[in-house]
Amino acid sequence: MVSATIPLNPTVEKVTRRIAARSAERRALYERRMEEQHRRGVHRAELSCGNLAHGFAACGADDKNSLKLMNSANLGIVSAYNDMLSAHQPLESFPAIIKQAARAMGSTAQFAGGVPAMCDGVTQGQPGMELSLFSRDVIAMATAVALSHNMFDAALYLGVCDKIVPGLFIGAARFGHLPALFVPGGPMESGLPNKEKARIRQLYAEGKVGREELLEAESQSYHSPGTCTFYGTANSNQLMMEIMGLHLPGASFINPGTAMREALTRYAAEQAVRNSQPGGDYRPFYRQVDARAIVNAMVGLLASGGSTNHTLHLVAMAAAAGLTIDWDDFTALSAVVPSLTRIYPNGQADVNHFQAAGGMSLLIRELLGSGLIHGDIPTVFGTDLSAYTQEPFLQDDKLVWREGPQQSLDTGVLRPVSAPFAATGGLTVLDGNLGRGIIKISAVDEAHRVVEAPVKLFEDQNQLQAAFDAGELDRDVIVVVRFQGPKANGMPELHKLTPYLGVLQDRGFKVALVTDGRMSGASGKVPAAIHVTPEAVNGGPLAKLREGDVIHLDANTGELNAKVSADEWANRKAADAHLAHYHSGLGRELFGGFRHLAADAEEGAGVFGGFEAEVLTLELEKIAQEDQ
Incomplete structure (x- = not known):
């Protein structure tokens, strides 16, 4: 031991x-x-x-x-x-x-x-x-x-x-x-190797294989x-x-x-x-x-x-x-x-x-x-x-x-502290005039950790596929998917975006994602500023962005900024959120109270925080009175 x-x-x-x-x-x-x-x-x-x-x-x-x-x-x-x-x-x-x-x-x-x-x-x-x-x-x-x-x-x-x-x-x-x-x-x-699964997903995103091939690959992976x-x-x-x-x-x-x-x-x-x-x-x-x-x-x-x-x-x-x-x-x-x-x-x-x-x-x-x-x-x-x-x-x-073993049996998978894959844990906070967010860079190549490009705005992840198919994203681009935070629509994961963004990166474009939604543990090779807070629907700066604004994302220095003058940024009005389609159907109407109570991402995006803080204050006051 x-x-x-x-x-x-x-x-x-x-x-x-x-x-x-x-x-x-x-x-x-x-x-x-x-x-x-x-x-x-x-x-x-x-x-x-x-x-x-x-x-x-x-x-x-x-x-x-x-x-x-x-x-x-x-x-x-x-x-x-x-x-x-x-x-x-x-x-x-x-x-x-x-x-x-x-x-x-x-x-x-x-x-x-x-x-x-x-x-x-x-x-x-x-x-x-x-x-x-x-x-x-x-x-x-x-x-x-x-x-x-x-x-x-x-x-x-x-x-x-x-x-x-x-x-x-x-x-x-x-x-x-x-x-x-x-x-x-x-x-x-273990089933189908992950590299092969990712390859089939990207081919499907490009229309080079059909749904039958995609389903077969997924079935061999989750089997x-x-x-x-x-x-x-x-x-x-x-x-x-x-x-x-x-x-x-x-x-x-x-x-x-x-x-x-x-x-x-x-x-x-x-x-x-x-x-x-x-x-x-x-x-x-x-x-x-x-x-x-x-x-x-x-x-x-x-x-x-x-x-x-x-x-x-x-x-x-x-x-x-x-x-x-x-x-x-x-x-x-x-x-x-x-x-x-x-x-x-x-x-x-x-x-x-x-x-x-x-x-x-x-x-x-x-x-x-x-x-x-x-x-x-x-x-x-x-x-x-x-x-x-x-x-x-x-x-x-x-x-x-x-x-257990004293040393790794496969250093391509698990290494000692003395010879790590990287010196740091690969997770950092991004901060700037667009708010605070998290970026995971353990799978992002060094060459892709700094991206500066015009934005393409989306307010629903399903809009991105149409833009991809139309060739609107065949350029250096930072995709911004906003109104995806806990108060807006429960903060869904946006994995559907991953194959499309991966294809753009493979085509040689500089590409990144910025969102107040989530990407989870499957965040991959494309730099993704996620959980951006305050969320857009709650007065967050993502709501101020306009089509064509340039964003500078630097995972090395922790920067996330829209390259807009301070005066113009301060005077810009936030875009209106159109959220009605998120709030009903398949039980979503039952969670209106949760959306209303949800805390910011950095506070855990849960519904208990406000109550807990209120109870904490009251109980501490009671304890102080008892001690007197």
Whole structure:
């Protein structure tokens, strides 16, 4: 194991202290709330006989007898299972495994509730994508509803993909007095190579192959149960949970339907019992997840070229645990965290190749050994993060952990800190008269990181294909797709643009994208200034742009400016937004309240922020009065 006491990198230490200081009042109030929830004890002990009878009416006799005994643990299962989506279909069998494991330890487990799980791959470019980001907050609320019955001593959170794990995390944070284990489903086995898939997509965009060829390529890529194998938001979720110590070591990237996957799920249930108060080793979520754990997640994302969606999600997740982070924290860490992986879209390998090359155990070993992550954090397994340099193995059908590899088995996929792919994490903030945005440059060639060109304005991603087909984009161009923020239309991902912009770049044109929407973990070779805030519909500067204005985007210096004189810029009126077509159909009308409440991107683009700030102020005032 790597020692958990290696001196921290000074920047990592500085950012961690900065977050802790910035969050001091908010975090203290959060801990006070969780301590109060803990002091109330096992909540089912407080239920009336009628309440408790309702709580276990459907259980078998043995489970009922266990639930009557307040010294046994009852695990709450919250799951994102559905059988349409490949990533979540494997979760169908997990509750039975968990219940059996809990019973074998003299405890019980109940399926507390399900949460919605939608797939951005299915809704990409469709109206349903406009519900995607808000589904995170729906999932958080559904998690709270599932756990609201106060029957549980610990909780297991079953989820994998983009908004699901952040939503489960936010819900878990509000029930932070409960020990929490996150239980992944694992990636599907490798299919069509990513380079070939990208080639077919670009050929289709150029009209050189038909829809039949495109569908066949996509079907060979996404072909079986499990998470998509590219390194987008779903697999970034798994990395974050493991590097924060909320998974079992090595759990992230084990394929579904295997003996190892089942053994890990069984062990997760056993460990949740051990971590509960009745189990004797009480490890509540709120004591585990502090500024150190959040910084570990940020560093892991940067080192691995993870999803830009987490510049939104991690902000919201941290806030739920009483911590305030911002994009400058990401930028500061990115400057000292090297790029250690090449996983599609930042390379051609997939997460199965990453796992074979050394996976999470080696990545954590490298980051711990260089002082880039906090090793002294509490985890669900072991005493600190040093246990996460181990890997799981089956020995005589029993799950054991052994030390993982000491060096990469494929340096084209995973490298040591001493010989990284790049010296920095490849994520930075852009700032200028167009607002603030995020750019991920880990897959952008040096030659394309500075672009200055006239703009072409769009207010709907579907308009771009027509302009491309008409030849209007065959030039140096910065494509601006505005009115795509959370208040405008829920901030959909705009992957539909990627093949067209990639074709233009391949034709030798200087091209970039600027948007107040999202591009996710699949941001690729075209420089993309995303999450631009303030968003256009909320008075953001993108609404001032006019056709033909020149934008200067410099990923090296962090500039994002329209080359318009200060006087003219100040006097320009914002364009009117025409948003009615975004606000109804396929359930979008139900989310009007969410659009109204949505925070800015740098505040997490969620709907809870304003309420949380108001409650924080009132409770701090109350505490001050009590202290007097």
